Amino acid sequence: MGLVKTIRRPAGVECALLLSLAICPVLQWRSGCHRAEISGCSDEPGHYVTGLMVAGYAFGGWLQRSPMQFAERFYPHYPKVALGHWPPVYYTVQATWAVLFGESISGLLYLQAILVASIAGLLFYYGRSRFGMLAAGLVALVFVV
Secondary structure, eight states, rough: SSSOOOOOTTTHHHHHHHHHHHHHHHHHOOOOOTSSOOSSSSTHHHHHHHHHHOOOOTTTTGGGGGGHHHHHHHHHTTOOOOOOOSHHHHHHHHHHHHHHHHHHHHHHHHHHHHHHHHHHHHHHHHHHHOHHHHHHHHHHHHHHH
16 A cells, blocks of 8 residues: 555646647648758758668677678768767667668658657756746747747
């Protein structure tokens, strides 16, 4: 009876997360990013290709060669690799997503929507206790937009 304590979730956090999850794909669709090339910023192709390289190595490339040999053989075919510019956690998440849901740009844009919505939910969660529900909701909405 007293061994397991129920964890109460703060009211409104689920609503903020679901609202963010609904808004992000709509904003992506309205912007036309699913039909565009990944060239809005010079970093975009590098992040995409690096995630594909990590996926290729993690899910089969390691059987044939070392990481450096795999990267050296991968680079001539896809020279936008940018490993080392950013911490590897994002590329690991991206690689796992690509294996589970496909390597398409649209699929990875949905991953971005989920990540943005999650961060917006966290902003709302932490901002609500300090600044109130309205201010936290506004911060989360501005972040998503």
